[in-house]
Amino acid sequence: MRKIRLIARLDVKGTNLIKGVHLEGLRVIGSPNEYAQRYYQQGADELLYMDCVASLYGRNNLSHIVEKAAQNIFVPITVGGGIRSVDDATHLLRCGADKVAVNTAVVANPSLITDIARRFGSQCMVLSIEAKQIASERWEVYTDNGRERTGLDVIDWVKKGVSLGAGEILLTSVDREGTRRGFDIPLVKAVTQEVSVPVIASGGMGTTEHLIEVVQKGEADAVAMADILHYQRTTIGGIRRIAELSGIEVRRYEST
Secondary structure, three states, rough: OOOEEEEEEEEOOOOOOEEEOOEEEEEEEEEEHHHHHHHHOOOEEEEEEEEOOOOHHOOHHHHHHEHHHHOOOOOOOOOOOOOHHHHHHHHHHHHOOOEEEEHHHHHHOOOHHHHHHHOOOEEEHHEEEEEEEEEEEEEEEEEOOEEEEEEEEHHHHHHHHHOOOOEEEEEEEOOOOOOOOOOHHHHHHHHHOOOOOOOEEOOOOHHHHHHHHHHHHHHHOEEEOHHHHHOOOOOOHHHHHHHHHOOEEEEOOOOO
């Protein structure tokens, strides 16, 4: 049975950890690395840093944050936002990232998926998808932090992305993000049914029960959470315990 990964998501604007609703109305939370260290100590399986304004400025500004985090955090770190080339990916990996998540640039240039996967391995190339529902059982891919329509169907795009070499999918529901209403289960299920690579569900986790639902009904392989942790409504340890009691396989964590 697969073990579900618990991932702390940190959306960053400039030097600040922020949180929004529907990827908008960004509110400053604090220092990203202080929160990252807290989640690492709580037993996060991975950390996900997203530069949420990178596409506006044409580059990822997380280098120094990632460098600092990598010095004393020893779980995989994924970095996304504003990655436009193999060189951009190389730079972030040298700073200490283990994986890169790419959305806007690969929509414009799908071959970049293959280029990154060939250079660093498919496990390093995470296809980030921002999805908005447009009809029953239909979702459209958005870019630029949920601002720009692409006309791409999410299911078609996820299949193409995996065929080009993406080794993992970060699936963010723009409709649910920051709402605490739970994940878009039909969206997650529609994607997990179509691809064999791991799918990270993101957007909407308000309670631990939402994690249980997206794993059991949506068949997510990992869950990215932000709001529920940032506002200290629970801890990763608390989520892990409830998941285990619900029969969900999670990684064992021994505090040092």
